[in-house]
Amino acid sequence: xxxxxxxxxxxxxxxxxxxxxxxxxxxxxxxxxxxxxxxxxxxxxxxxxxxxxxxxxxxxxxxxxxxxxxxxxxxxxxxxxxxxxxxxxxxxxxxxxxxxxxxxxxxxxxxxxxxxxxxxxxxxxxxxxxxxxxxxxxxxxxxxxxxxxxxxxxxxxxxxxxxxxxxxxxxxxxxxxxxxxxxxxxxxxxxxxxxxxxxxxxxxxxxxxxxxxxxxxxxxxxxxxxxxxxxxxxxxxxxxxxxxxxxxxxxxxxxxxxxxxxxxxxxxxxxxxxxxxxxxxxxxxxxxxxxxxxxxxxxxxxxxxxxxxxxxxxxxxxxxxxxxxxxxxxxxxxxxxxxxxxxxxxxxxxxxxxxxxxxxxxx
Numbered sequence: 129x130x131x132x133x134x135x136x137x138x139x140x141x142x143x144x145x146x147x148x149x150x151x152x153x154x155x156x157x158x159x160x161x162x163x164x165x166x167x168x169x170x171x172x173x174x175x176x177x178x179x180x181x182x183x184x185x186x187x188x189x190x191x192x193x194x195x196x197x198x199x200x201x202x203x204x205x206x207x208x209x210x211x212x213x214x215x216x217x218x219x220x221x222x223x224x225x226x227x228x229x230x231x232x233x234x235x236x237x238x239x240x241x242x243x244x245x246x247x248x249x250x251x252x253x254x255x256x257x258x259x260x261x262x263x264x265x266x267x268x269x270x271x272x273x274x275x276x277x278x279x280x281x282x283x284x285x286x287x288x289x290x291x292x293x294x295x296x297x298x299x300x301x302x303x304x305x306x307x308x309x310x311x312x313x314x315x316x317x318x319x320x321x322x323x324x325x326x327x328x329x330x331x332x333x334x335x336x337x338x339x340x341x342x343x344x345x346x347x348x349x350x351x352x353x354x355x356x357x358x359x360x361x362x363x364x365x366x367x368x369x370x371x372x373x374x375x376x377x378x379x380x381x382x383x384x385x386x387x388x389x390x391x392x393x394x395x396x397x398x399x400x401x402x403x404x405x406x407x408x409x410x411x412x413x414x415x416x417x418x419x420x421x422x423x424x425x426x427x428x429x430x431x432x433x434x435x436x437x438x439x440x441x442x443x444x445x446x447x448x449x450x451x452x453x454x455x456x457x458x459x460x461x462x463x464x465x466x467x468x469x470x471x472x473x474x475x476x477x478x479x480x481x482x483x484x485x486x487x488x489x490x491x
Contacts, residue, residue: 132164132199137171140193146186148177148470150427156474167201169194175209176473178255178336181462183207209256211336211469213478216358217387225332226260228360228472230339231353231388235375237344240396241365243442244432245341246274248363250449251458251465253296257336260291260298262326264353265343266319269303276445280304281330288331295450300330316348323352337469344375354386361391361472363429368398368416380424391471392427393417394464397434427471430464433457 141159142152149156153173161172171190179186187205194203213227223229232245242265249261263271272278275297281289281304291298302322314322332338340357343349353359362383366376376393383390395417399410421428432438441451448457 170204177469178257180256214360215476231362233342234365235379249339251461261339263301271301272303320352392429398431400434
């Protein structure tokens with residue numbers, strides 16, 4: 129029997145490239161401890177992203193590699209998740225009750241951004257995170273309908289609003305505060321003021337992630353978000369269509385200019401599968417999202433199909449992750465969510481809460 133060494137174990141771990149982090153676990157600093165004693169190897173893995181549907185596979189992948197080392201008589205792998213607060217724009221205070229804010233944006237409308245944002249939030253929750261979602265579209269709020277939620281938010285202290293909980297998500301939208309048929313005929317300053325109130329005056333309760341569903345474009349709302357709201361990262365939604373990609377690039381460039389890291393690109397409606405014959409066809413083109421991600425040095429977080437079930441479920445207020453959590457579509461959304469959160473976990477952490485407050489007093 130050969131003597132086991134830490135180097136052998138680390139070499140075996142390095143052979144596995146995590147599909148969500150896109151690097152090995154040692155480089156991602158997920159291996160917190162390796163102990164070896166009399167042929168028994170104990171490994172402590174701490175992932176920085178929710179991964180309830182992935183932990184078993186990760187355990188198997190590591191076992192396949194480590195148990196081939198001569199001298200391993202027993203292997204104990206402890207896999208847990210610890211989600212931390214990540215760095216945001218300079219000069220912006222963290223949001224109370226929220227660790228990380230993820231903005232979901234697109235350059236143009238009609239690309240399925242809101243649908244993707246809702247299912248991203250639900251997928252993160254399914255993977256084990258505490259999640260909220262905010263509808264930042266003041267002119268055309270759609271979150272209440274998509275979540276099958278109604279009623280006005282309560283206020284327990286007379287100062288803040290309680291989020292409306294639906295499908296396990298904490299949610300807020302201007303749509304909860306106005307009638308469905310009432311048009312919001314507001315100028316820019318009123319819109320930005322309402323946006324800040326929705327974000328800051330909502331009593332978010334211990335969220336790992338707050339998903340903000342932005343309206344399309346690069347206007348007042350997006351600028352307010354970049355200047356006033358602590359955003360940990362952004363996700364760009366596009367379709368493979370050339371026009372959509374053109375506008376999506378503008379959204380990506382906007383976040384780069386305001387120092388908000390882009391976590392990656394999601395290609396929605398990447399392919400259509402006929403419900404009658406099963407024929408698959410890329411009716412909006414193909415490969416556009418991947419090419420865009422490669423050109424800008426970001427990650428392709430996922431490719432989602434054009435499927436009638438997604439539309440029907442969303443229109444009924446019962447999104448895919450809630451309506452059919454074990455379906456293939458839900459699996460695709462959960463993969464996208466893990467990829468998104470994993471890319472965020474690689475970003476610098478926020479140390480601002482560790483700095484002491486310095487008070488200068490006159491003698």
